[in-house]
Amino acid sequence: MTILIPSYEPDERLITLIHKLKEAGDDAILVIDDGSGADYRSIFDEVEQAGCTVLTHRINQGKGSALKTGFDYVRQLAQSDGVVCADSDGQHLPGDILRLSEAVREHRNHIVLGSRQFTGKVPLRSRIGNSATRMIYTLATGRPIQDTQTGLRGYSSDMLDWLCQVPGDRFEYEMNMLLEAPRVGYPLVEVPIDTVYLDDNKSSHFRPFADSARVYFPFLKFSASSGFAAILDFILLLALQWLTSNLLISVIGARICSAIFNYSVNRKYVFVKGKGQGTAIRKSLPRYFSLALIIVLLNYGMLHLFHESLGISLIAAKLVTEASLFMLSYWAQRTFIY
Template sequence: MTSSALLSDAWLVIPLYNEGPVIADVVEQARERFPNIVCVDDGSSDDSADRAMQAGAVVVNHPINLGQGAALQTGIRYVLEQTEGEYVVTFDADGQHQVMDAQAMVDLAKRDDVAIVFGSRFLDDRTKPGLMKRIVLKVAVAMTNRSTGLRLTDAHNGLRVIRRDAAAQLRLVQNRMAHASEIVEQLGKTGLPWREYPVHVLYTDYSRAKGQSLLNSVNILVDLLFK
């Protein structure tokens, strides 16, 4: 059971790159539970930054596109240096993550006093990634678990809750898709307690076009091999 109160001690960090058609809705819906949101506009060529700001988010700008890992590091640094937020919630800009899942993950972190909560698409059957994508993601999980020593069921889900003490130890240098494994590795090295939580990732025509294709999953494996 999740609470209905606003989560004022948590900040959503949303990497943002050319998401003008959807970002206002994503921010507005998230602010019903998370009043504090920072979007890191990663060199967008559209009006994403303006739309996010008008919807109520703080916007930090990269002058050029640096990649999702760099955007996450910038957003996390903003929360740590500019706010007193206790929790960082990494959240995608394309509408595939569910606010209720993020809220439940923060509630879990508080209730069980854990520093990290990883969202997992594979702890229940709500998410429908398709057979080939599921296979590729499972291979990526196996590779990440082998390199990190953790035992996750989903290593490349962008929905995570990270307590301030854990977030302060992150130094992401992998700007592209390999950052997803890097963040797991660095969080694992903190030795702080963690959990997984079942989440529903909603794949739409829009999110697939923005990078949730099978090809993108293969690119994750390539990045893992050659990072």
């Protein structure tokens, strides 16, 4: 087993963690210096002297890039039965890291998550951030997990090719990985670990606004695409209703036009998979419009209920309907279509 530790501008806690891991077991330890600079060279020199391998980025490239560098190195060696990733700031206890190593050996082809339980004194930004990403992940995938932001994760060696291909170079990489895993068939296993925050998590390099935007970027892209499609659908619905006075024709006509727009944008910009776009189109196009048909039927049924049966105004009924179907559409598109 290889223990992979990405590190940017570490302090003595990295050295302490290394020594404790060396005392507890004989796993190989790989540390990635993610462009920390000359001021931190002495710390990484001491890490090497302790028997670890250190790979260095010339400039800071982000946590996702550091993890990929480590995964690629382990993949090329082809000597490890798996990788456990841990943070360098002392928030992951050596005992928990070793327990995750055992879980990786027991659960091949699974992503093993060291899940914090968030009991006791937890910094407010960490509690809010984890609650928000946990809710969004559950809505997007239909699968609840306890800790979406944990940096303590384990993978079997046959997952390394895929791990090197997951998009993202910074903190968004770990969320992208969780979103991609169900699609490629990697289940998640959670192992409870202790929740440790030192000095209110001041050592974290996570930037609340910039990095949160990166983490939520997949949802923001989908929201923007859906938002423009909804505006188009809304305008066409009102126009067709005014022209025909027929709700069914108005709903179907508006949805066909907005669906064509939404599919084109999502395929090209939102759920980008890289190579093999021709094959993706042949598979995704009929699936998308099958989903669109289901959404149309649900859309019409809900509009009929709210507008014609309950007497709610068409505008209010439309807003409630679209909000209700938004996350259903995201989950279905990520899971089954793209």
